[in-house]
Amino acid sequence: MTELAIETIGLAKTFGATRAVDGVDLQVRRGRIHGFLGPNGAGKTTTIRMLATLLRPDAGSAQVFGHDVVREADEVRSRISLTGQFASLDEDLTGIENLVLLSRLLGYSRPAARNRAEELLAAFGLTDAATRQVKKYSGGMRRRIDIAASIVVTPELIFLDEPTTGLDPRSRNQVWDIVRALVAGGTTVLLTTQYLDEADQLAEQISVIDNGRVIAEGTPGELKASVGSGALLVRVQRPEQRPAARGLLERVLAVPVRDEADPAALTATVDDPGPVARALTELDRAGIGLAQFSLGQPSLDEVFLALTGHAATSSDDAEPADLQESSR
Amino acid sequence: MTATDARQQAPSPRQPLEQISGEALQSVLLAGARPPRPGPLSVSATFGWRAMLRIKHVPEQLFDVTAFPVLMTLMFTYLFGGALAGSVDRYVQFFLPGILVQTVVMITMYTGVALNTDITKGVFDRIKSLPIWRPSALVGALLGDVVRFTIASAIVILLGLALGFRPDGGVLGVLAGVALLLVFSFSLGWLWTLLGLVLRTPNSVMNTSMMALFPLTFASNIYVDPETMPGWLQAVVDVNPVAHLVTAIRGLMEGNGDMGDILLVLVESAVLVAVFGTLTMRRYNRRA
Ligand SMILES: Nc1ncnc2c1ncn2[C@@H]1O[C@H](COP(=O)(O)OP(=O)(O)O)[C@@H](O)[C@H]1O
Numbered sequence: 106m107t108e109l110a111i112e113t114i115g116l117a118k119t120f121g122a123t124r125a126v127d128g129v130d131l132q133v134r135r136g137r138i139h140g141f142l143g144p145n146g147a148g149k150t151t152t153i154r155m156l157a158t159l160l161r162p163d164a165g166s167a168q169v170f171g172h173d174v175v176r177e178a179d180e181v182r183s184r185i186s187l188t189g190q191f192a193s194l195d196e197d198l199t200g201i202e203n204l205v206l207l208s209r210l211l212g213y214s215r216p217a218a219r220n221r222a223e224e225l226l227a228a229f230g231l232t233d234a235a236t237r238q239v240k241k242y243s244g245g246m247r248r249r250i251d252i253a254a255s256i257v258v259t260p261e262l263i264f265l266d267e268p269t270t271g272l273d274p275r276s277r278n279q280v281w282d283i284v285r286a287l288v289a290g291g292t293t294v295l296l297t298t299q300y301l302d303e304a305d306q307l308a309e310q311i312s313v314i315d316n317g318r319v320i321a322e323g324t325p326g327e328l329k330a331s332v333g334s335g336a337l338l339v340r341v342q343r344p345e346q347r348p349a350a351r352g353l354l355e356r357v358l359a360v361p362v363r364d365e366a367d368p369a370a371l372t373a374t375v376d377d378p379g380p381v382a383r384a385l386t387e388l389d390r391a392g393i394g395l396a397q398f399s400l401g402q403p404s405l406d407e408v409f410l411a412l413t414g415h416a417a418t419s420s421d422d423a424e425p426a427d428l429q430e431s432s433r
Numbered sequence: 434m435t436a437t438d439a440r441q442q443a444p445s446p447r448q449p450l451e452q453i454s455g456e457a458l459q460s461v462l463l464a465g466a467r468p469p470r471p472g473p474l475s476v477s478a479t480f481g482w483r484a485m486l487r488i489k490h491v492p493e494q495l496f497d498v499t500a501f502p503v504l505m506t507l508m509f510t511y512l513f514g515g516a517l518a519g520s521v522d523r524y525v526q527f528f529l530p531g532i533l534v535q536t537v538v539m540i541t542m543y544t545g546v547a548l549n550t551d552i553t554k555g556v557f558d559r560i561k562s563l564p565i566w567r568p569s570a571l572v573g574a575l576l577g578d579v580v581r582f583t584i585a586s587a588i589v590i591l592l593g594l595a596l597g598f599r600p601d602g603g604v605l606g607v608l609a610g611v612a613l614l615l616v617f618s619f620s621l622g623w624l625w626t627l628l629g630l631v632l633r634t635p636n637s638v639m640n641t642s643m644m645a646l647f648p649l650t651f652a653s654n655i656y657v658d659p660e661t662m663p664g665w666l667q668a669v670v671d672v673n674p675v676a677h678l679v680t681a682i683r684g685l686m687e688g689n690g691d692m693g694d695i696l697l698v699l700v701e702s703a704v705l706v707a708v709f710g711t712l713t714m715r716r717y718n719r720r721a
């Protein structure tokens with residue numbers, strides 16, 4: 106059994122003159138939350154639609170659990186579930202009717218479909234809204250029933266296309282909880298977002314996409330490290346140990362370490378956060394007690410700005426400032 | 434899960450019922466084993482059930498099905514009946530099978546409009562990513578429409594009876610006529626599903642269907658005997674499938690149904706499904 110839930114090579118889709126997806130290579134491991142991060146119009150939805158067998162790629166290939174999305178579409182469909190960016194339920198029907206409908210389509214018997222719908226509504230806190238038309242739901246309720254509809258049968262892979270766009274913080278937190286529960290249950294999640302903190306909070310692996318291309322890839326930490334340098338702050342318990350600590354840090358980190366005005370504090374700018382953990386161990390081994398040890402990382406916002414030359418939430422890419430290549 | 438914990442400590446007093454718990458989610462995920470794949474018939478029937486639910490929630494859509502036939506029947510019977518057939522009573526005998534066909538055939542175009550609305554709203558993205566028999570969503574929608582056609586037929590016929598329609602074919606003749614009409618309408622529906630997939634907006638689907646339907650229904654024997662028409666128009670009526678349908682249904686309702694007429698309609702229905710059903714499914718599966 107392949108370790109990868111998704112593997113694409115050179116995936117591309119053109120609409121007229123728009124190269125919506127322009128050669129995307131993606132590898133998503135099983136059981137992970139993979140963040141697909143990019144501004145509006147970057148090509149996230151188009152990529153997902155190709156992976157969900159709704160669009161045929163113009164070039165390149167895509168496999169879902171080893172099954173080709175074009176040639177083995179049915180195999181793919183029986184393993185995935187899609188929560189689209191826009192309404193994907195019948196808004197005129199009630200919540201429970203929508204869920205019963207999907208349960209029936211997926212093979213539940215009539216009574217089993219009803220049970221399944223009720224248990225889903227209960228788990229998503231929608232029992233009271235069960236017999237209300239979906240178009241009367243609030244934004245947060247909409248999102249929850251959309252996701253509930255996607256797990257009528259627990260999918261091996263779920264696509265969540267901007268599941269929190271336009272939600273208030275409270276509803277967003279609920280969606281995050283649901284996503285975490287999904288992955289804890291063994292489902293692989295491909296989640297698109299325009300929000301850097303969302304990718305940072307949820308995803309173990311992030312692909313940054315802009316203008317149809319993946320421009321950077323890695324864990325949130327790697328992405329941050331690839332762009333900016335982290336600011337290391339160390340405070341020793343006994344100020345007389347500061348020189349020893351400084352010498353040790355300079356040796357292990359191979360960067361200059363500065364004395365601060367605070368007689369117990371040291372700071373350094375580290376390009377590679379790798380040896381920092383080792384430095385910590387060695388300080389401990391040398392009997393130097395620490396009062397504080399922190400590695401401040403650049404925010405993903407800064408990462409995005411550095412990678413694309415424009416801010417993450419803007420779709421305006423008129424100014425291609427210095428493009429910094431990804432670390433990979 | 435810290436976010437959940439935080440909320441449980443400080444529940445929002447306004448929306449206490451929106452609580453969701455990680456454990457409930459876990460158990461609902463565990464219970465989501467995939468049942469055996471349902472067959473084409475069962476899935477199509479489920480989509481038909483959806484159409485029924487839509488009638489329940491959006492009863493306005495029955496307006497076209499009820500008000501339109503009533504208006505058309507009354508208007509033509511009283512406005513033109515005397516002029517066209519000498520008396521209202523005689524005209525109803527001739528006209529009722531025709532207006533029945535006119536009404537139901539006109540309603541068929543909403544099939545395409547509804548499909549296009551589903552597509553533009555995104556509902557079809559979910560449906561198309563399900564592992565189900567591909568044509569089922571369309572077959573189910575058309576089956577649901579057959580129910581609407583039946584309601585419309587019942588209204589027209591009841592109104593006709595009230596206006597003095599006394600068909601010699603009796604109950605059986607009328608039912609046979611309606612059955613033939615339903616078969617033809619289901620088949621014609623595939624033309625509108627194709628339009629629904631090809632055109633961009635529900636409105637353009639509506640306009641295009643209208644443009645096709647007006648000549649089909651007016652250049653026919655629905656309102657008047659084609660004998661009174663100019664020769665070129667008679668030639669059009671002769672090859673118009675809607676006219677063939679009217680002829681066959683008139684025969685059935687008058688109690689002298691002609692096997693040849695009926696067979697012609699059935700063949701035309703089969704051709705409609707074969708051609709437009711195939712084109713529709715090809716387009717549906719195209720994934721542009
Ligand atoms: N069906 C379509 N026809 C034409 N252009 C499209 C279509 N779908 C998407 N696009 C264009 O492709 C680009 C990528 O769109 P999309 O994948 O929706 O981006 P995202 O989901 O990241 O916001 C955009 O420029 C968009 O306008």
Ligand SMILES: [Mg+2]
Pocket residue numbers: 146149150151190266267
């Ligand atoms: Mg999108």
